[in-house]
Amino acid sequence: MRxxxxxxxxxxxxxxxxxLRQSFNPANHEELLCxxxxxxxxxxxxxxxxxxxxxxxxxxxPMPKRAALLQDFLSHFKSREEEFVRAxxxxxxxxxxxxxTEYLAALKEADFQVGQGRRVAGELRPSELPGVSCYLxxxxxxxxxxxxxxxxxxxxxCRKLIPALIAGNTCVLKPSELTPMSAAxxxxxxxxxxxxxxxxxxxxxxxxxxxxxxxxxxxxxxxSFTGSTEVGLGIAKKLAGxxxxxxxxxxxxxxxxxxxxxxxxxxxxxxxxxxxxxSGQWCTxxxxxxxxxxxxxxxxxxLTERAKAIVVGDGTEEKVQMGxxxxxxxxxxxxDFIAIGRKEGARLVIGGEALTEGQYxxxxxxxxxxxxxxxxxxxxxxxxxxxxxxxxxxxxxLSDAIRLANDTRYGLASSIYTRDLAKAQKFIxxxxxxLCHVNxxxxxxxxxxxxxxxxxSGRGDPEAGDSGxxxxxxxxxxxxxxxx
Ligand code: NAD
Numbered sequence: 001m002r003x004x005x006x007x008x009x010x011x012x013x014x015x016x017x018x019x020l021r022q023s024f025n026p027a028n029h030e031e032l033l034c035x036x037x038x039x040x041x042x043x044x045x046x047x048x049x050x051x052x053x054x055x056x057x058x059x060x061x062p063m064p065k066r067a068a069l070l071q072d073f074l075s076h077f078k079s080r081e082e083e084f085v086r087a088x089x090x091x092x093x094x095x096x097x098x099x100x101t102e103y104l105a106a107l108k109e110a111d112f113q114v115g116q117g118r119r120v121a122g123e124l125r126p127s128e129l130p131g132v133s134c135y136l137x138x139x140x141x142x143x144x145x146x147x148x149x150x151x152x153x154x155x156x157x158c159r160k161l162i163p164a165l166i167a168g169n170t171c172v173l174k175p176s177e178l179t180p181m182s183a184a185x186x187x188x189x190x191x192x193x194x195x196x197x198x199x200x201x202x203x204x205x206x207x208x209x210x211x212x213x214x215x216x217x218x219x220x221x222x223x224s225f226t227g228s229t230e231v232g233l234g235i236a237k238k239l240a241g242x243x244x245x246x247x248x249x250x251x252x253x254x255x256x257x258x259x260x261x262x263x264x265x266x267x268x269x270x271x272x273x274x275x276x277x278x279s280g281q282w283c284t285x286x287x288x289x290x291x292x293x294x295x296x297x298x299x300x301x302x303l304t305e306r307a308k309a310i311v312v313g314d315g316t317e318e319k320v321q322m323g324x325x326x327x328x329x330x331x332x333x334x335x336d337f338i339a340i341g342r343k344e345g346a347r348l349v350i351g352g353e354a355l356t357e358g359q360y361x362x363x364x365x366x367x368x369x370x371x372x373x374x375x376x377x378x379x380x381x382x383x384x385x386x387x388x389x390x391x392x393x394x395x396x397x398l399s400d401a402i403r404l405a406n407d408t409r410y411g412l413a414s415s416i417y418t419r420d421l422a423k424a425q426k427f428i429x430x431x432x433x434x435l436c437h438v439n440x441x442x443x444x445x446x447x448x449x450x451x452x453x454x455x456x457s458g459r460g461d462p463e464a465g466d467s468g469x470x471x472x473x474x475x476x477x478x479x480x481x482x483x484x
Contacts, residue, residue: 010197054198067117
């Protein structure tokens with residue numbers, strides 16, 4: 001049985017707690033995948049200290065040299081694609097195809113950020129005075145803590161780590177308790193690249209046990225957190241009044257609007273991809289489908305037929321299109337939401353049950369589920385379910401659809417299907433989100449663009465794109481006159 005160790009100061013080490021946690025396969029919860037360190041606050045402090053010791057030298061290393069070391073990391077990362085893909089599927093439950101998509105997305109984003117290492121230094125501005133140079137210099141922050149969720153264990157870790165390192169910070173990563181294997185593999189690639197000891201550190205453990213130290217330790221100058229709105233905003237409160245810079249990427253309740261003039265087949269496909277990929281556990285998953293009355297019945301029929309055809313099973317099997325959900329807590333939460341939806345009187349069109357017989361007996365499997373005719377005040381129309389559950393609402397027209405789409409505390413991603421450019425532009429202007437799509441599913445993204453939400457879906461600079469490095473730097477304004 002593989003025991004995953006923490007990575008601190010360039011060494012693989014055990015937690016001083018001497019305790020281990022077990023990780024199981026969500027497709028077969030009797031299959032023990034690995035054991036990991038059950039770290040304590042002291043382990044977290046040791047990792048922060050290692051990062052602090054390494055900071056001055058790493059910050060002085062020229063940015064293109066840091067980028068060259070990370071190129072070596074990328075070479076190693078590329079040579080282990082199959083291991084990453086299998087690890088993600090086994091610990092998270094998503095299908096091999098989805099895991100490969102995640103791996104390739106992580107690679108593309110990392111590649112883009114490493115490329116930034118030759119262009120993002122500062123900005124030159126003209127001066128009013130002769131002989132004076134004015135410029136803005138970006139400087140690293142120091143030790144940064146990176147806390148990641150289980151739903152994109154590799155992509156989210158890379159999205160934070162690579163720009164933080166390129167910018168000259170030293171890092172401590174705490175991955176989710178549920179997905180330690182991809183984090184360990186990632187650190188093997190970082191180790192193989194020969195980064196100086198202490199530049200990257202990894203601490204396994206439970207958020208409620210080591211989280212406080214990781215976010216409030218005085219040496220930590222920034223926190224980049226991706227996870228639930230409840231935990232993220234709780235941390236923000238704790239850090240209020242402190243110098244620590246924060247970036248929070250949180251939950252969503254993402255709407256897909258389908259207008260009467262839309263290509264229904266394509267809109268249905270977008271709802272299926274957005275709603276059921278990764279068993280609905282994308283932060284940008286489609287959760288609400290808002291359909292104009294004129295095509296409501298036709299759309300719902302087509303969506304239901306398509307959802308019925310989804311093949312559910314163990315993600316390691318090629319034919320499977322939707323895997324289990326990631327663990328017991330997720331499973332119970334999603335089934336609770338389904339029970340609430342039923343109790344609230346929403347019309348259950350398909351699904352709504354756990355799959356528990358035969359091949360499903362040992363896994364956390366839930367049927368693709370659709371609730372229709374949902375009124376906007378219901379809990380299932382408001383809360384992030386984070387599972388394979390689509391909630392369908394009826395809209396009178398575009399304005400009504402926008403009103404419904406914005407009727408949420410979240411503001412991560414949205415999409416509209418229409419052939420009418422003017423309507424699409426009205427939607428873009430009025431949709432209260434960080435990521436807006438037209439005739440594309442809610443989760444589409446590219447690495448050169450920023451990624452983040454508004455309202456209770458995010459705080460601070462977004463991730464990725466130019467903002468990726470921006471968050472991990474502070475600006476210094478310089479006025480320089482040469483002495484004659
Ligand atoms: P979570 O909030 O339960 O946990 C996220 C991370 O925080 C984990 O590593 C956990 O151990 C840690 N944590 C828990 N309590 C902590 C504490 N008190 N202090 C410090 N760290 C603590 O979220 P999750 O269930 O792992 O992930 C699912 C959530 O993440 C969903 O809400 C999803 O929408 C969101 N998410 C958002 C984005 C985005 O970019 N907006 C991307 C992926 C996931």
